[in-house]
Amino acid sequence: MTMQEAMRARHTVRRYTDRPIPGELQEALGQRIREHNEALGLTMNLVTDNTEAFGPLLRLVLAKGVRNYVVLAGRDAPGLGRSLGWAGADLMLFAQTLGLNSWWVGGTFRRKGLEKNAAPEAEKLLGLLALGYGATQGAPHKSKRAEEIAAYEGEPPEWFAKGVEAVLLAPTALNKQAFSIRGQGRRVSMTCQNGVFSGVDLGIGQYHFELGAGKENFDWA
Numbered sequence: 001m002t003m004q005e006a007m008r009a010r011h012t013v014r015r016y017t018d019r020p021i022p023g024e025l026q027e028a029l030g031q032r033i034r035e036h037n038e039a040l041g042l043t044m045n046l047v048t049d050n051t052e053a054f055g056p057l058l059r060l061v062l063a064k065g066v067r068n069y070v071v072l073a074g075r076d077a078p079g080l081g082r083s084l085g086w087a088g089a090d091l092m093l094f095a096q097t098l099g100l101n102s103w104w105v106g107g108t109f110r111r112k113g114l115e116k117n118a119a120p121e122a123e124k125l126l127g128l129l130a131l132g133y134g135a136t137q138g139a140p141h142k143s144k145r146a147e148e149i150a151a152y153e154g155e156p157p158e159w160f161a162k163g164v165e166a167v168l169l170a171p172t173a174l175n176k177q178a179f180s181i182r183g184q185g186r187r188v189s190m191t192c193q194n195g196v197f198s199g200v201d202l203g204i205g206q207y208h209f210e211l212g213a214g215k216e217n218f219d220w221a
């Protein structure tokens, strides 16, 4: 499965089976996490066979069987949300290509449990990325239409349409899809208004746009 195919196959999965993530997949994920940490100044880490990120009630009603996750964390600096969104989107799609399912959790987790499992150098925790073998593959989310989030000055080139289509497949907090994308020539600007999740959603959306449109076709304004 390519990363492009993974964009279509990925849906939020909140219930997982007991099947552990094999060692070689853990290593591949760990390697990718380290690369993002180094490139973007993040402090993410993979936690396996651990249920402490959720309290007993959440484990019972919402996060069934979540035992593996990435702590989404970094140094407390401007732009942290966007960097974590961009890197996290890559990790979700990479996990999908490895045959794993995922779930971005920005609110419904137990902070104390997550802090306990974060890297010592982590300053700010924005949530977690649950990973594993899902009880289901999830289902496509209800989506806005392209014209509700994007406009291009003049006739939109194919790469722009593909980029917008990819953004509409991205996960967003509360499925808000609060994006505004503007294109002119090779230049594309993108904003997102989703309260505390604006930065993270923007990073996720930008990753999807780059993957859909092809980085070589445009420049961020």
Ligand SMILES: Cc1cc2nc3c(=O)[nH]c(=O)nc-3n(C[C@H](O)[C@H](O)[C@H](O)COP(=O)(O)O)c2cc1C
Pocket (backbone or CB within 6 Å): 010, 011, 012, 103, 104, 105, 106, 107, 108, 109, 138, 139, 140, 141, 169, 170, 171, 172, 173, 174, 175, 197, 200, 201, 204
């Ligand atoms: C930044 C962010 C925070 C999220 N926080 C939560 C959460 O706290 N609890 C939850 O159940 N789902 C959470 N989600 C999952 C979204 O509800 C889900 O991605 C959205 O409904 C779109 O569905 P999809 O992922 O299947 O495309 C979050 C997603 C994102 C991107």
